[in-house]
Amino acid sequence: xxxxxxxxxxxxxxxxxxxxxxxxxxxxxxxxxxxxxxxxxxxxxxxxxxxxxxxxxxxxxxxxxxxxxxxxxxxxxxxxxxxxxxxxxxxxxxxxxxxxxxxxxxxxxxxxxxxxxxxxxxxxxxxxxxxxxxxxxxxxxxxxxxxxxxxxxxxxxxxxxxxxxxxxxxxx
Numbered sequence: 001x002x003x004x005x006x007x008x009x010x011x012x013x014x015x016x017x018x019x020x021x022x023x024x025x026x027x028x029x030x031x032x033x034x035x036x037x038x039x040x041x042x043x044x045x046x047x048x049x050x051x052x053x054x055x056x057x058x059x060x061x062x063x064x065x066x067x068x069x070x071x072x073x074x075x076x077x078x079x080x081x082x083x084x085x086x087x088x089x090x091x092x093x094x095x096x097x098x099x100x101x102x103x104x105x106x107x108x109x110x111x112x113x114x115x116x117x118x119x120x121x122x123x124x125x126x127x128x129x130x131x132x133x134x135x136x137x138x139x140x141x142x143x144x145x146x147x148x149x150x151x152x153x154x155x156x157x158x159x160x161x162x163x164x165x166x167x168x169x170x171x172x
Contacts (some may be wrong), residue, residue, distance in 0.1 A: 010108045010111060014159075041079050042061070087169065
């Protein structure tokens with residue numbers, strides 16, 4: 001099990017694809033924690049009434065956002081505790097580590113001599129692409145679509161490009 005999370009060895013494109021599918025399964029606990037946080041917030045704010053079978057007041061929820069979105073998001077921000085933050089970090093840390101190890105192993109199979117430089121460029125590009133897509137780098141928002149297309153092309157290249165290593169000789 002430990003070898004799956006280590007940054008050594010190589011993998012084939014098929015293995016990379018299967019590992020990326022497995023990261024979805026690894027992310028399920030984190031998604032459950034996020035849903036639990038938002039559910040507990042909505043229950044505490046009285047938007048979801050647990051005693052009523054039709055307990056979700058969608059109109060109140062929409063009105064609370066539409067009337068004063070700054071107050072709504074500040075209430076969510078103030079309800080975040082260190083316990084929630086630690087739970088989310090602990091839930092998503094294996095997902096991030098496993099996916100980075102998978103990408104490193106695949107890049108090592110394709111570009112063994114320059115694997116560290118190419119991996120650093122790949123991670124940097126993906127961080128900038130994700131920050132642009134999420135609106136964190138709003139100055140680069142015009143690049144959201146080209147970054148998305150380029151990320152997809154890179155992923156398809158990593159999956160379908162044949163490496164110099166035989167399929168049975170990959171170690172990782």
